[in-house]
Amino acid sequence: MSPVDRYYVTTAIAYANNKPGLHTLYEVIGADVIARWHRMKGDETRFLTGTDEHSVNIAQKAAELGESTRAFVDEKVALFRAAEAALLISPDRFIRTSDPDHIRSAQEMVRRAYANGDIYLGKYEGWYCPAEGFKAGSDVIETPEGTRCPNHPTVALEWLSEQNWFFRLSAYQERLEKHFAEHPDFAQPDYRRNEMLGFIRGGLEDFSVSRSGATWGIPFPIMPDGSSSQRADGTWDPAAGTIYVWYDALINYVTGAGFPDDQAAFAKWWPADLHIVGKDIARFHTIYWPAMLWSAGMDAPRHVWIHGFLLAQGERMSKSLGNFLDPLDVVATLGADGARYVTLREVAFDRDTDVSWDSFTRRYNADLANDFGNLLNRSISMANRYFGGVRPSVGPDAGLASAWTETLAGYQDRLERCLLSDALCTLWEFVGAANRLVEAEQPWTLAKAMKAGDAGAETRLKAVLGDLVEACRLIALAAAPFIPAAASRAFAQLGYEYPYGADGNGGPALLDELHWGAHAGEAGQLATPEPLFPRLEAESTTPAEG
């Protein structure tokens, strides 16, 4: 038998301290497109996204608001889920680091590393802000009064040392270098890979994996003497501390694959095919994470794609600066499909990109309303007008057919290399070719000749419109991972049943459907055309400033 390929793609989990901005959901949209592409191709696909909920900051913020930490993160998670639903994000699981199976998973990963001799007791030293906790060396400022943390400039920092557990990252330097050498596409794009490789070559230090004192976190499962920190009644000895950051957050990827409860599922889904992460956490995903997995006897993920940030007038979008776009505003203005398309078309997936309402609406109007939406509209209108809506079939000698073959190859290549903006650019060149065909053939002129009794003109007209309708089918279907709802609506207008589910599962193998003329000869009736992407007027394009 030819086994169905399976594909496991993840995003980074988002810090659940606020409502999500488009700059946060950007990678989720991208991952969703890749997941849908694989589902439609017929790969058995798993798409994991979720939230990171353990941190001193979150517990503190909840306390300030007089809420339980649990209630606080539940609220934030609901905001994420609502925004993702609005963007038609289709995770197979939305994981939370507070999920019980994740807690078991993180603890088991710690036990495995310990059993492998990679976790040892050490001393963590650093600046400590009494109002906040340990601060990284890069995160403190020098003031005339002394060293301070930027969040609490009036509070004197203390130099503290704390007994913590450490992970022996230094033991994996050679293996990491070898892995990078043998798998050049493990970390991409190339310039990020080179940065990571440079970091490895500079020498690796061990990092701490536990914190004492913190209570909002996963209990560290091991006592200093090596015994379990779990008591007879099932509770955990707080003296053991909690698991710190990366042995919590990164572990979500194996939890999402079934670890540790469902070994069969884990064997099926691990290693992940693709982690999509922001450049700020590239090092943890391409260096810490493989070492942690190897320590547990597991394989490294196959690919890590490192994307850039959204910028507003050159500045990184962030919640603290307040210069971010609310995904719900973008969806309200552009629609879910428009928001997805425009975000991934305007922002290169491999580097930072400046975005604005102006660039978004211009792109929406140019690509979606004018180029593709109007192509669909004019094609269907003419077929309705000249042939009563009977869907015409492709012609015998369509020049678009060979152009399509080339387009599809380029589109697929870019999409599968995570060059999402380039993929759309390639596909839209074909949209332009179809629009030019209309001008070249002038169906309205052929229609006049047909009316005058020219049988040749009628044949020609039918073929031209058949080619245009076929072009629309192919474009809509190929673009469906980006614009799933619009693709379905386009199919309805074209008189085709849309065979895929709301998440892209369940239909025929996409690449079979993407052949020119795959449905030639099938009878069908076109519907009344409705603008697929209504054009935006300038006045309506600047909602929610600031």
Next chain:
RNA sequence: GGCUGGGUAGCUCAGUGGCAGAGCAAGCGGCUCAUAAUCGCUAGGUCGUUGGUUCAAAUCCAACCCCAGCUACCA
């Protein structure tokens, strides 16, 4: 500071020795099937600066100016 990448049209970018390019935005024209859509044409650039190599430099070399990324434990 060190290492890496970049500075090309109003905007976003492609272009690694041979007549400066694309898309969008702008202007003009054509068409009328269409969402004032579409198609064609035009305009617009001392290719960061200065010097050098070369018959020839956006491209190679040197110096300098500016921007970004990385330079370890943030979620």
